[in-house]
Amino acid sequence: MRATHYDLDPFFSRRFSPTEFLDKPIADADLMAILEAAGTAPSCFNEQPWRFVLADHGVMVSLLAEANQAWASKAARLLLVAADGHFVRNGKPNGYAAFDSGTAWGYLGMEAFKRGIMVHAMAGFDAAKASEVLLLGELKPLAMVALGYSEQTHTQTPRKGLDEIILRR
Numbered sequence: 001m002r003a004t005h006y007d008l009d010p011f012f013s014r015r016f017s018p019t020e021f022l023d024k025p026i027a028d029a030d031l032m033a034i035l036e037a038a039g040t041a042p043s044c045f046n047e048q049p050w051r052f053v054l055a056d057h058g059v060m061v062s063l064l065a066e067a068n069q070a071w072a073s074k075a076a077r078l079l080l081v082a083a084d085g086h087f088v089r090n091g092k093p094n095g096y097a098a099f100d101s102g103t104a105w106g107y108l109g110m111e112a113f114k115r116g117i118m119v120h121a122m123a124g125f126d127a128a129k130a131s132e133v134l135l136l137g138e139l140k141p142l143a144m145v146a147l148g149y150s151e152q153t154h155t156q157t158p159r160k161g162l163d164e165i166i167l168r169r
Contacts, residue, residue: 005161005162011110011113013156015110015113016118016154016157017119017120018118018120019071019120019152020071020074020150020151021071021075021076021118021149021150022148022150022151023074024076024148025076026076026077026117026147026148026149030115031077031147033111033115034112034117034147035052037108037111038050038052038104038105038111039104040107041104041106041107042100042103043103044094044096045087047084047087047088047089047094047100049084049094049101050082050100050104050105051082051084051139052079052080052081052082052108053080053081053082053130053134053136054077055080055133055134057073057077057078059134060078060080060144061073062129062133063125063129063130063133063144064122064126065122065124065126067124068122068124068125071146072120072122074148075120075146075147076147076148076149077147077148078145078146078147079144079147080125080134080141080144081101081121081141081142081143081144081145082101082139082140082142083098083100083101083139083140084138084139084140085138085139085140086138097140098140098142101142102142105121105142105145109121116149117147117148117149118147118149118150118152119147120145120146121144121145122146123143125141125143125144127140127141
């Protein structure tokens with residue numbers, strides 16, 4: 001568990017991104033609950049620009065960079081996080097779409113972890129191929145996510161101290 005200076009719920013300090021997964025499926029009810037939790041995230045003008053793309057496992061694996069294919073192919077599920085970069089209300093660019101989608105991804109990860117399902121987000125994938133193969137149209141692919149059960153042990157990686165992440169002006 002990561003060391004913290006304040007009294008945080010251990011839920012946060014135990015989380016990590018595994019690269020080893022068990023051969024155990026995720027129940028559809030758990031997957032849908034995880035995605036529903038993501039859908040409760042706040043967003044600018046309540047636009048909810050995030051989209052979570054589910055597709056055939058083999059298709060999703062083919063979108064990953066080779067290094068990620070080696071371990072992520074063993075995950076029970078792979079999904080793509082994408083964002084609608086325009087406001088539905090007026091068609092103007094939504095400069096907060098990625099930020100809001102990242103918040104939704106965070107909610108997804110925490111609900112999964114609460115259910116004993118581990119997640120690992122990846123930037124190593126072919127976004128152009130994902131757009132084409134998954135018929136994303138104007139949606140912008142942001143990240144791929146591996147979900148599954150894991151018994152991997154992990155030495156927690158250190159985090160930057162508050163003095164490094166808080167800018168006081």
